[in-house]
Amino acid sequence: MEPNLSAPDLVVRRYCHEDLPKIRQTLIDVHADAYADAMDDEFNQRFPWFVENWGGNPDFDCVIAWDGDMAVAFAYGAPATPQREWWREHVTPAPEKHRTFAYSELAVRTKYRKTGTAELISRALLDARGEDLVVLLVDTEHPKVQELYESWGLRKVGERQPFADSPLYTVMLADLPLR
Numbered sequence: 482m483e484p485n486l487s488a489p490d491l492v493v494r495r496y497c498h499e500d501l502p503k504i505r506q507t508l509i510d511v512h513a514d515a516y517a518d519a520m521d522d523e524f525n526q527r528f529p530w531f532v533e534n535w536g537g538n539p540d541f542d543c544v545i546a547w548d549g550d551m552a553v554a555f556a557y558g559a560p561a562t563p564q565r566e567w568w569r570e571h572v573t574p575a576p577e578k579h580r581t582f583a584y585s586e587l588a589v590r591t592k593y594r595k596t597g598t599a600e601l602i603s604r605a606l607l608d609a610r611g612e613d614l615v616v617l618l619v620d621t622e623h624p625k626v627q628e629l630y631e632s633w634g635l636r637k638v639g640e641r642q643p644f645a646d647s648p649l650y651t652v653m654l655a656d657l658p659l660r
């Protein structure tokens with residue numbers, strides 16, 4: 482499927498673990514804008530902790546879309562730990578090729594929604610990956626976001642709640658490269 486890209490003139494840049502000090506605040510700012518109507522949720526308020534945790538991984542991989550000098554969206558993840566992939570307990574037998582990229586977080590500033598930016602940066606992140614699979618989690622109460630991911634070729638394989646205070650998530654999986 483051809484990506485549906487009508488994103489404005491954005492420049493997509495790639496960042497790694499060593500870049501964390503210079504992008505940390507950018508990620509927090511874009512997240513705060515994207516989740517502005519849900520920042521009373523304590524789990525969303527813990528985002529800086531997640532940035533530290535994911536960004537602290539030496540294999541952290543992140544893309545940020547820039548409109549001039551304003552960051553408008555980001556997508557990041559890291560290779561999943563073998564045998565502890567989020568899909569593992571739901572897919573039997575395991576796929577023959579199972580090196581997995583865990584796509585952890587995606588956020589687009591509200592002003593840039595419905596422009597293709599989410600797909601642009603997701604494909605920018607994932608197209609460069611060498612793994613066989615991508616896995617992600619989406620809140621079970623956000624079916625429209627799940628539909629968006631389905632339109633990119635991901636499919637639901639199960640549900641999981643990684644933390645006691647986290648939402649219940651739908652686990653979604655796709656082969657890489659995305660179709």
Ligand SMILES: CC(C)(COP(=O)(O)OP(=O)(O)OC[C@H]1O[C@@H](n2cnc3c(N)ncnc32)[C@H](O)[C@@H]1OP(=O)(O)O)[C@@H](O)C(=O)NCCC(=O)NCCS
Pocket residue numbers: 515516586587588589590593594595596597598599600618619620622623624625626629
């Ligand atoms: C998810 C996201 C990147 C998609 O951006 P997009 O491709 O421009 O698409 P939209 O913003 O139109 O979102 C698609 C649909 O999902 C809904 N949606 C998006 N984020 C949502 C959220 N956090 N909670 C509930 N619904 C949400 C939108 O309302 C929209 O529904 P609609 O088609 O009825 O209008 C963007 O909406 C976003 O940054 N959301 C907040 C952060 C988020 O939820 N990230 C995903 C984590 S799995």
